[in-house]
Amino acid sequence: MPVRLIRSKLLAGVMALLVSACAQAPADKSAPAETTMTATGDQNLAKATKPPIIPAQSAPTATALLGLKADDLVPLFGPPALKRDDGRAQIWRYQGEACQLYLFLYQPKSGGNFSIRHLETVRLSNRDKTSEPADAAETQTCIDGLWQRTRQSSTS
Secondary structure (H helix, E strand, O other), X not given: XXXXXXXXXXXXXXXXXXXXXXXXXXXOOOXXXXXXXXXXXXXXXXXXXXXXXOOOOOOOOHHHHXXXXXXXXXXXXXXXXXXXXXXXXXXXXXXXXXXXXXXEEEOOOOOOOOEEEEEEXXXXXXXXXXXXXXXXXXXXXXXXXXXXHHHHHHHO
């Protein structure tokens, strides 16, 4: 399958996710917090405690990234390879050697800082120039690699 076709399908999928996320109803306040890699509803973000401080000696987990502010990302991963602004939503893409990390940031209705509400990783295959969604272990490997690359470049 041509790379251009794969990229266009990936972009279409990302945009569909972005549109559907904007159309979701606020989460039920009595429901327990979700344990997936998506934070939902402005009310949940407003109630959420400050995300845990990520120690400098280890990469953050995918779950620890949720809720982080945009200002917290550059020290962790450096500037994104791609940053797309769509009103109250932003998509940041970080490019690794074998993966891509997509971070979906949203601004609360009341304004203020953008924060991560969803993330996805894509596994890249150089052999046949394809990409596939990554599982949880591959997601963490991708995050670890991007974080480590930032540490190495900041000490050079």
